[in-house]
Structure formats: structure tokens, C-alpha cells
Amino acid sequence: MDAIVADNISKVFRLNEDPSQSIKERIVRMGRSRYRDFVALEPLDLTIAQGSTMGILGHNGSGKSTLLKCLSGILKPTTGTIQLRGRLASLLELGAGFHPELTGRENVYINAAFLGINRREIDRIFDDIVAFADLAQFIDEPVKHYSSGMYVRLGFAVAVNVDPDILLVDEVLAVGDEVFQRRCLDRIRHFQQEGRTIVVVTHAADLVRQVCDRAIVLHHGKLVADARPGEAIHVFREHLQGTMVEGGAAAPPPSGALRIVGATITHAHEAERRYIEPGEALEVRVMYESDIDVDSPTLEIVVHSADGQSVFAVDLDLAAHGLPPLGRSGCITVPFTSVPLLDGTFTVDFGLTDRRDPQHTAQRQGRDEFDVLNPTDGRGVAAVTVGRLQHRAG
Amino acid sequence: MSATVGNTGELRVIAARRSNTQQLREIWQYRELLLGLIRKELKVRYKNSVLGFFWSMAQPVFLLCIYSLVFSILDAGFDDFPIWILCGLVVWTLVSTTLSTSVQAITTNQHLVSKVAFPRAVMPLATLGSALVHFVLQSIALAVVLVIVRHPVDWEYVWLLPIAVAVLTLFLSSLALLLSTINVYARDTQHLLDLALVAMFWANPIVYAYQLSSDWFVDHGWPAWTPLLNPFTSVIIVFQRAIYGSAFVGDRQLLPDQGPLWYLGNLGILFLVAVVCCIVGLRMFDKAEGNFAEIL
Numbered sequence: 001m002d003a004i005v006a007d008n009i010s011k012v013f014r015l016n017e018d019p020s021q022s023i024k025e026r027i028v029r030m031g032r033s034r035y036r037d038f039v040a041l042e043p044l045d046l047t048i049a050q051g052s053t054m055g056i057l058g059h060n061g062s063g064k065s066t067l068l069k070c071l072s073g074i075l076k077p078t079t080g081t082i083q084l085r086g087r088l089a090s091l092l093e094l095g096a097g098f099h100p101e102l103t104g105r106e107n108v109y110i111n112a113a114f115l116g117i118n119r120r121e122i123d124r125i126f127d128d129i130v131a132f133a134d135l136a137q138f139i140d141e142p143v144k145h146y147s148s149g150m151y152v153r154l155g156f157a158v159a160v161n162v163d164p165d166i167l168l169v170d171e172v173l174a175v176g177d178e179v180f181q182r183r184c185l186d187r188i189r190h191f192q193q194e195g196r197t198i199v200v201v202t203h204a205a206d207l208v209r210q211v212c213d214r215a216i217v218l219h220h221g222k223l224v225a226d227a228r229p230g231e232a233i234h235v236f237r238e239h240l241q242g243t244m245v246e247g248g249a250a251a252p253p254p255s256g257a258l259r260i261v262g263a264t265i266t267h268a269h270e271a272e273r274r275y276i277e278p279g280e281a282l283e284v285r286v287m288y289e290s291d292i293d294v295d296s297p298t299l300e301i302v303v304h305s306a307d308g309q310s311v312f313a314v315d316l317d318l319a320a321h322g323l324p325p326l327g328r329s330g331c332i333t334v335p336f337t338s339v340p341l342l343d344g345t346f347t348v349d350f351g352l353t354d355r356r357d358p359q360h361t362a363q364r365q366g367r368d369e370f371d372v373l374n375p376t377d378g379r380g381v382a383a384v385t386v387g388r389l390q391h392r393a394g
Numbered sequence: 395m396s397a398t399v400g401n402t403g404e405l406r407v408i409a410a411r412r413s414n415t416q417q418l419r420e421i422w423q424y425r426e427l428l429l430g431l432i433r434k435e436l437k438v439r440y441k442n443s444v445l446g447f448f449w450s451m452a453q454p455v456f457l458l459c460i461y462s463l464v465f466s467i468l469d470a471g472f473d474d475f476p477i478w479i480l481c482g483l484v485v486w487t488l489v490s491t492t493l494s495t496s497v498q499a500i501t502t503n504q505h506l507v508s509k510v511a512f513p514r515a516v517m518p519l520a521t522l523g524s525a526l527v528h529f530v531l532q533s534i535a536l537a538v539v540l541v542i543v544r545h546p547v548d549w550e551y552v553w554l555l556p557i558a559v560a561v562l563t564l565f566l567s568s569l570a571l572l573l574s575t576i577n578v579y580a581r582d583t584q585h586l587l588d589l590a591l592v593a594m595f596w597a598n599p600i601v602y603a604y605q606l607s608s609d610w611f612v613d614h615g616w617p618a619w620t621p622l623l624n625p626f627t628s629v630i631i632v633f634q635r636a637i638y639g640s641a642f643v644g645d646r647q648l649l650p651d652q653g654p655l656w657y658l659g660n661l662g663i664l665f666l667v668a669v670v671c672c673i674v675g676l677r678m679f680d681k682a683e684g685n686f687a688e689i690l
Contacts, residue, residue, distance in 0.1 A: 073511035076684025
């Protein structure tokens, strides 16, 4: 059975070219308004099976929030229909319906009423909500005295305790502290086990891989993929790259006696490919210029993940690798035969130093990146290959 | 929390357009929210005020005193003039508070409209609801006054009062839907409405007798029922006929010398108008509702 069936839905926003909102203007123009139509969502069909967890991936402005708002009923689609089976709760804006002057208790009732739930049912689950939010002492305080964490906790507690059949999750997991995020994830897992339908909207590919069993990718309002998470993330990354601007213009030109003037990171065999898959080979080239003789050059390569963690670092003693001393200019090629990383965009920093005379040093930081796209379902940070399984009875 | 999810969940359809019955059904489903919002509005309005609900009486009482004073100085009143004013004033207060609060019902709740999904019609209706609560309280106060001053009501007409209130409520709900929608697109509406309300006050026979304006129209070659084109007048004169209790004071005529059925007929016409307005209001609201979140 399908929990959500969206049939040919689209959303067109009317942008007023001349945003004067007065009656006089309207009368003067006699209704001939100058409008520009902006297609936020091109017609698409979407079916989400009951009990499944669907990810919606897309960069900012891709239409993913519009789609979610249509699914939740905040916006109505311009064309098409959406059929929803069962109660829908959304974790879009936790505590959005709260009124600061009212107490936590009163707000719980109103918030649940926004979800279409009657008083008797709220009476029944009220204690669960308060216990889950861990706010028993403060429940009769006006929520304007709550901290933002308490606010979100109460909103979350209402949303997950109203027994929804369909749960919509926006970037909400990105807010709140780590404990709260873990709790959200736990709750999502719990919901999955109970056979509820979950729709997660995010641009965090890892989250999709962690929790979803299917994902769609939106790009400029178009549905460009509807597949298993691995494949969808693959498509998502490729589209994301298409929109990326070539950066690095802001960096000052290298100066000093020894300079790194350029670097490239490519797939070892297909130079035009902009990403590698886990475990594939990567080729790094570093172009340098030098006004001095560098007899004992050391090339330092540090790879960072998107959150700034150093994933690996090597100091290559070029002489020990059999390279001649550096000339006035040249290019050093470093092949990495296997890069066992999973998903992500990784930043590479370079350093070139004369070991004999460390004051001669050149840096190039944060300007070069490479992507790893993981088409499989593996999760985590490292790509570990599994050999042949064996089983011996007894 | 139950461990299983039934397959029998109710089916909900979101589409660009819905029928009026679907809209009404949805509003009915969200009746708890409607009540909750009314409660919220009342609570928030009188929070931190010592006199609380008594403030809802303050405005009509104050107006009553001023008009009674002014008209007695001008010698333009008649016997039991404060009672007469009070009849019109409770109705008018309901009308003016409903209209002036409902016009902003959606624009002042942007944070809800853009972030929470629920039938938006609930918001203007909730403003009507809270105005009705005040109306009931004021009516009780009016009844107490009548008992204290031993003013006789005309029981032959009193049964019309609940019907009048019901028809007025229906009419006001359609206006609340229309005004709140229009104001989203043109914020001038709320300012225009303020002016319109002042004019409407004087266009209704609240501080003067219905017969006065009716006669004036007849003198100028208009039909006697011209004042009834003002939809609120039909309701106000029912209140006056029943509560003030007489169509005459001395030999001066205040109201049409007609039986209850004539008054009921006026309400019937207003009912038809209200139904048409409701259909138009719901249609328009439905068309606009899906875009509120983006316009605000």
C-alpha cells in the first residue's frame, strides 16, 4: 500500500515584477499585472510506499523544500494531486505553532490541534509528550521563558508522540545539540521499525545513506533521479558539481623563493572525470617554481574531510623516492594507487619544504578538492572491501 | 505508542482546488483547533490584565455613556434611550470586532501560515469565534441590566433573537473569509475597513430610530425598505424590536409596525445573501489559500 501518491504535481510561483501591494496601483493597472512565473517544481510523479523511508536530495533552490511543503499541505500544488494515507506530522519547524505567552501545557494542546488531533487524544498522550520532552517541571510556565533547546524539544515531543503514519523531516536534524540529534535519529529508526513512512529532506548525503531505503534527487525543480540511496547520491553529487563555481580566485598569488603555482587532482585513468569511486586510484600533480636550489625537498599532502577533520597526511621525502633535486620549475606527480574513502568532498593542502633549510617553504591550502562518490550502500568513512565469506558448521 | 500502523489510515487529498463541501469537512475536522485558537486568543488578550474579561464590556459601556449623554444634551433621544442604544451596540460591537480582527487574521499569523499545515480558514473563523464569546458575555450583561431596571421585553419577538444571531454569524463568517484573503494581497484593506466601519456605524439605526431613516428615504422618493439594504440593519432592528420591546414611544414610531414574520422575512433574505457570500468566500479562499505561504 502506498502512503503518498503524488500525481503530476508542479508548483509555479508568481513573482510580482513590481511588488507594490496597493489597491490604487491595482486599479490603475486594471488587473494587467506584470507577473513572471517561476517554476519551482516541474511536474513530477512520486509514489512512496507505506513503511519506507524516502530521501529527497537537492541543493539549495532545487525545489526540495517546495516539494516537502506541498506534501505537508503548507503549499498547494499548482497542478496535480497528492494523496496521503494516514496522519501526517512534520518536523519542519518545531514549535512553529507555539505562542510565547501561553504555557507549555496550553501550547501542547494547540500544537497537537494543528495536527488535527482532538482533545481527548491529547489528554491520553499528554504525559508521554511531557516525559519525552523532559519538561515536567516547566510545563506550566509560559514558553517565552523556555530556552531554545526546550522549545525545540517540546515541539519534537509533540510531533513524534501524536502517532503519525507519515513523518516529514526537514533539515531539523542539523539543528540542536548532538544529544538531540542522536535522539532524533533513534526515534526515526524506531519509527522505521514500526513500519511508518518517513520522508527526509536534506542535502546531507550521509544521512540519506544512513536512514533511507530510496531517494530522489531534485535539480532546479526537476526530478533527476529516483533510485537506491547510493545511486541517487551519485547523481546528486554529479549535479552539484555541475553548479559549482571554479574557485580560488581570491587567493593571493604565491610569493617567496619557492612557490607552488598550481595543483591538479584527477582520476588516475580518466583525467576528465571529476570524482573517484571508493578504492579507486587518484593522481595528484603539483606545479612549482623556484628561484633557489632545493636539494632535499619534502612534499606534504594533507587531506581533510568536509567537516575539517584530517583524513590522512603524508610527508614525502622526494629524494628518498628517487626524484632529482628541484629545478627552476616543474611538476611533481604523486599517484595514490587506492583511496579507500567513502562519500564526500575532500580538501587537499600541499606544502613544499626544503628539509635542509626549512625557511624555504611553500604552501597551498584549501584550494584543491576531490570527490568520492559511493554507489554502494556502505556507510561510514572508510571503504573496506569484504572478501569471500566462509561458514563452517559445528 | 502503538507498535503497528494500520492500513486503514484516512485518505487525504491535496490538490489545487477543492469543493466547498471538502473545505467545510476539513474545517469540521479541525474544530478542535478552532476552539483552541479561540481559547488562545481570549487568553492572550486578557493576559496580565487585572480586570480581564471586564475590559470586553468597557468599550460598549463607554460608548453607551457617551452617546446617551450627547443625545440627551441634543435632546434627540427618547424614553429609555440607553436601552435602545444598547440593543444596537451589542450587535454592532460583534460586527465591528469581527471584521476588524478577521481582516488581519492571516497577515498577523505569517509564522503559522508559512510553517504549519492546517486549513487556513480556521484563523479568520477563530477571530469570529472570540468576538462571539464577547458578544455572549455582553448579552448576558445586557440581560442583567434589563432585569435590574425592570425593562419589559416583547416576548412575541424574543424567539427571533437566536435566529438573528445565527444568520449574522453565517454572514460574518463569509465576510471574515473574504476580508482576510483580500488583505493578504492588498494590505490597504485593513485601513479602508477602519473607515468603512465608522461609516457603517452611522448607516445603521443604532443611535437613531429605523423609522427616521426610512421616512427620510420615502421623502426623497425611495422605497421605505431602502435602509434594509444594509445587511446589519435587519439584525439590529430585530434586537431593538424584541428587547426595547415596542415599535412606538408615545405616538412616535421607531420601528415598522409589523409582526414577527416580517422581521423573520428580513432575516431570511439576509440568510440567502449570507449563503451566497459563504460560497463565494470559500471559493476565493480556496483559490488563494495555497499561495498564502509564498505571498506572506
